[in-house]
Amino acid sequence: MVENRPALTLLTHLTLVLGVVIVGFPLYVVVIASTQTAQDIVQNAPMSLWPGDSIAENYRVALWGGVLNNGGRVAPAWPMMAVSLASALMIAFGKISISLLSAFAIVFFRFRFRTACFWLIFVTLMLPIEVRIGPTYSVVAILGLLNTMTGLTVPLMASATATFLFRQFFLTVPDELVEAARIDGASPMQFFRDHLLPLSATSVAALFVIQFIYGWNQYLWPLLMTTNETMLPIVLGIKRLLTGGDAGTDWNIVMATAILAMVPPAAVVLLMQKWLVRGLVDSEK
Amino acid sequence: MGSLSFERVSKRYGQGARAVPVIAGLDAQIADGEFVVIVGPSGCGKSTLLRMVAGLEDITGGEIRIDGRVINGLEPAQRDIAMVFQNYALYPHMTVFQNMAYGLRIAGLASDEIERRVGHAARILEISELLARKPRECSGGQRQRVAMGRAIVRQPKVFLFDEPLSNLDARLRAQTRLEIRRLHAELRTTTLFVTHDQVEAMTLAERMIVMNAGAIEQIGTPESVYERPASLFVAGFIGSPPMNLLRDWAALGAGTGAATGAPLRPAALGSGVQSNVVVGVRPEDAVIVDSPPFNGLWPFAVEVIEMLGAERLIHGRVGTEAIIVRQEASRPAPRAGQQVSLHISPSKLHTFDARTGRRVEHAAPSKKT
Numbered sequence: 084m085v086e087n088r089p090a091l092t093l094l095t096h097l098t099l100v101l102g103v104v105i106v107g108f109p110l111y112v113v114v115i116a117s118t119q120t121a122q123d124i125v126q127n128a129p130m131s132l133w134p135g136d137s138i139a140e141n142y143r144v145a146l147w148g149g150v151l152n153n154g155g156r157v158a159p160a161w162p163m164m165a166v167s168l169a170s171a172l173m174i175a176f177g178k179i180s181i182s183l184l185s186a187f188a189i190v191f192f193r194f195r196f197r198t199a200c201f202w203l204i205f206v207t208l209m210l211p212i213e214v215r216i217g218p219t220y221s222v223v224a225i226l227g228l229l230n231t232m233t234g235l236t237v238p239l240m241a242s243a244t245a246t247f248l249f250r251q252f253f254l255t256v257p258d259e260l261v262e263a264a265r266i267d268g269a270s271p272m273q274f275f276r277d278h279l280l281p282l283s284a285t286s287v288a289a290l291f292v293i294q295f296i297y298g299w300n301q302y303l304w305p306l307l308m309t310t311n312e313t314m315l316p317i318v319l320g321i322k323r324l325l326t327g328g329d330a331g332t333d334w335n336i337v338m339a340t341a342i343l344a345m346v347p348p349a350a351v352v353l354l355m356q357k358w359l360v361r362g363l364v365d366s367e368k
Numbered sequence: 369m370g371s372l373s374f375e376r377v378s379k380r381y382g383q384g385a386r387a388v389p390v391i392a393g394l395d396a397q398i399a400d401g402e403f404v405v406i407v408g409p410s411g412c413g414k415s416t417l418l419r420m421v422a423g424l425e426d427i428t429g430g431e432i433r434i435d436g437r438v439i440n441g442l443e444p445a446q447r448d449i450a451m452v453f454q455n456y457a458l459y460p461h462m463t464v465f466q467n468m469a470y471g472l473r474i475a476g477l478a479s480d481e482i483e484r485r486v487g488h489a490a491r492i493l494e495i496s497e498l499l500a501r502k503p504r505e506c507s508g509g510q511r512q513r514v515a516m517g518r519a520i521v522r523q524p525k526v527f528l529f530d531e532p533l534s535n536l537d538a539r540l541r542a543q544t545r546l547e548i549r550r551l552h553a554e555l556r557t558t559t560l561f562v563t564h565d566q567v568e569a570m571t572l573a574e575r576m577i578v579m580n581a582g583a584i585e586q587i588g589t590p591e592s593v594y595e596r597p598a599s600l601f602v603a604g605f606i607g608s609p610p611m612n613l614l615r616d617w618a619a620l621g622a623g624t625g626a627a628t629g630a631p632l633r634p635a636a637l638g639s640g641v642q643s644n645v646v647v648g649v650r651p652e653d654a655v656i657v658d659s660p661p662f663n664g665l666w667p668f669a670v671e672v673i674e675m676l677g678a679e680r681l682i683h684g685r686v687g688t689e690a691i692i693v694r695q696e697a698s699r700p701a702p703r704a705g706q707q708v709s710l711h712i713s714p715s716k717l718h719t720f721d722a723r724t725g726r727r728v729e730h731a732a733p734s735k736k737t
Contacts, residue, residue: 259457262424263518267471268445277470281461 117141117338121151124334137335145339157333160340162313163320166235167299168347170316173236174298175291182245182290183283187275189246190253191261201250208243212304220307230311239297239304245290252286253279289362292355296348317344370435370448370525370558372398372421377430379416379582390416391582393430398575400435401556403549407569408579409605417579418528418562422451434525445474450519451528455535456511458503458518464490465499468518482521489520492551509540516551529561533568545571566606570594578602596718600725603648603718609681611648611718612691645728646720651681651694653716656702657709665709668693670702686710 112132116124119135144151148159188194189201212219219238228234256279264274280287305316315323321344324337352359379391391413398404406414419425421432423444431438439447458467465486472482490496493513503511512532519527529548533541549572552559563569569576570590578585578593578601586598597603603611657665666686674681680701682693693710695701702708719728 257455257457259453259455260459262422262444263451263453263457263459264470265424266422266444266449266451267518268443268474269470273474278459278461284461 113338113341116334117145117342119335121331121333121335125331135335141335141339142343145336145343151333151336157336158312158320158323160317160320160343163315163317164343164347166314167316167318167344169232170235170301170305171295171298171347173232174239174301175294177236177240178242178245178294179287179290181240182242182249183275183280183287185246186249186253187279190250191271191274204243204246206243207241208247212239216303216307219304223308229308230314232314234308235305235314235316236298239301242294245294248286248290249283252283256282285358285362287362288355288358289360292351292359295351299348320344371400371433372526372558372560373433374417375431375433377417377420377432378428379413379420379425380428389582391420394582394584396577396584396587398558398560400558403552403559403561403572403574405561405563405569405573405576406579407563407566407573407576407605408585410564412579413582414562414564414579415530418451418530418560421447421526421560422449422528423447445471448525449528450522450524450526451530452512452515452519452532454531456503456515456532458511458514460503462502463499464495464501464503464506464514464517467503467514468521471518471522485521485523486517489517492520492554493517508536509544512536512544513547516548520551520555525558527557527559527561529559531563532561533563534565541568548572567608570606578605580605596727597648598727600646600648600720603720607650609651609692609694611650612654612689613720614647614649614686614689614691615722616687616689644722646722648718648720649691649712649716651692653712654691654693655711656682656693656695656699657711658700658702659709665711668708668710670704670706670708673701673704 112130115132115134116130118138118141119131120137123135124130143149144157145160147161148157150156185204189197189204223229223234223238226234228237260278261274264278269277299316300318301316302318305314305319306322309315309319317340321337321340324340325332374394374396377391377394378389380387380389382388394417406417408414416425420427421439423439423442427440431440433439434448459470462470468486468489469482472485477485486499487496490499493516495510495513495517498506498510498514503514506514512535515532533544536544545568548561561572563572573590575587575589576593577587580601586593586602588596588598593602593606597606597611600613604613656668659665668684668686668691670682670684672683674683675697677697679697680695682695682702684691684693691710720726721728
């Protein structure tokens with residue numbers, strides 16, 4: 084906003100505040116609910132918007148598991164968080180390394196069907212996991228990879244988006260830089276390691292943030308292929324807590340688990356905010 | 369050290385009937401330690417030739433040798449060359465030191481040797497205090513030096529420069545030109561320098577190669593190229609302003625002959641007007657005489673006068689041909705619109721075959737004026 088009139092400033096701030104409230108209120112309810120007892124939430128309708136006093140108890144049960152006052156058993160969240168963390172990291176790193184290498188091949192090497200290769204990769208943008216879930220499940224099952232970390236992560240690794248992003252970045256690397264490296268005697272992989280990787284550091288960081296969250300939030304694929312408790316990611320764990328049927332849902336534990344599931348991606352975004360913006364906005368050349 | 373020879377070197381892009389020839393059968397010898405400038409208009413193939421020496425372009429035909437060793441199939445790093453690029457091509461994420469050391473590190477030199485070489489090159493180029501900086505923290509002139517430093521530390525047999533001064537401003541360019549000369553005097557490394565700027569070529573070269581349309585027009589010292597251009601192209605390309613080329617010589621000769629009694633004739637021509645020559649005269653070889661045209665003088669109609677400081681350029685016409693005359697500022701200036709006469713010594717006239725464009729040599733130099 085170039086203009087500087089008090090009325091306009093007020094209006095923009097009001098708009099922003101409204102936006103924050105719309106986004107923030109449900110989050111606030113989740114936080115509050117995770118501090119109350121199950122009875123408080125169910126008996127007071129609508130529930131109190133003031134923090135309760137069972138925050139420590141709720142998070143202890145959610146994280147480490149245990150038996151509730153009403154007799155319900157709660158599975159510990161931390162092994163599920165570990166599964167989520169491991170798979171999100173593997174997906175993020177896998178996606179980044181595969182995309183870097185394929186973009187490297189497509190941009191810097193002349194080989195037969197190069198353009199065809201690029202378009203094949205590009206076309207997979209239209210084939211996210213939801214579309215190809217049947218065949219993918221079949222392949223993973225035949226390979227005996229159900230309920231394994233490999234099965235959980237590999238089908239999600241190939242990424243046209245990331246390949247495209249790196250391709251666009253590599254195309255902006257001046258030819259002279261490649262030639263200077265050739266004259267300096269750098270082999271292709273040395274060029275990749277010594278020049279391309281450092282130059283794409285910000286893009287890699289930005290992509291890491293996006294792909295980590297993508298990996299962490301995976302729901303459909305783990306839902307389909309994990310039958311074993313030990314391979315359950317946290318997002319599915321939340322679903323498990325919603326028992327339905329006769330037993331009442333322990334909303335306080337559900338909300339506490341939801342908060343726990345939110346913390347790692349939020350932390351990644353907050354810690355890497357500077358890199359995320361830099362990587363998406365400018366490229367350092 | 370490093371002599372460089374080209375034998376019937378050719379370059380085509382594409383295959384078969386659709387191939388585009390860029391360089392056709394080029395021969396040249398460059399002695400060890402020589403500073404040779406390749407000059408020509410853009411698109412003449414000079415950069416392609418340099419890149420063929422560097423190994424960045426394939427050689428379609430012929431052989432390039434460094435020190436007698438054919439380098440056609442060698443990787444750039446194995447050719448014992450170093451190249452300075454037009455935009456310097458410094459590695460943006462590395463410090464100046466790392467930039468200069470990178471090639472040596474790849475070559476597997478010991479780190480104390482690397483430090484010694486980089487330190488030495490930095491001292492020569494006076495960039496020792498920049499070693500810890502990133503290229504983006506250096507000015508254009510400093511980056512240019514770093515690029516030269518990266519070439520020097522490799523201690524190559526041949527330096528290749530691809531228009532390295534074109535990104536500098538005029539003052540810095542003149543200064544860097546001198547530094548490159550000084551550097552060459554110190555290192556005596558064979559140097560091949562490509563430029564489209566004929567001033568750069570004249571000032572830097574020990575010998576220059578003038579190229580046009582993928583072929584060599586002339587090889588020689590700047591003096592010989594300037595004084596005896598081998599073709600119409602060289603005559604028009606070297607010199608600023610370029611040589612006046614009178615294409616309609618026959619009509620001009622006849623016309624002035626009628627008016628003045630005797631037309632001015634190039635020494636290279638015998639008697640009788642020949643219609644198949646183009647006659648050239650350098651702007652500084654035409655002298656304005658404040659008298660009516662008579663025997664041996666050309667009538668000259670002054671049109672525009674450009675004052676350049678120490679000298680002035682006088683644009684005008686002899687008959688229908690436009691001519692530029694360069695005159696020292698201390699001499700009396702004609703006025704625009706004035707009719708004066710030009711005195712041109714016949715020995716200063718260059719003649720070229722109008723059909724082939726090649727120089728017609730003075731068969732029997734005439735001493736008469």
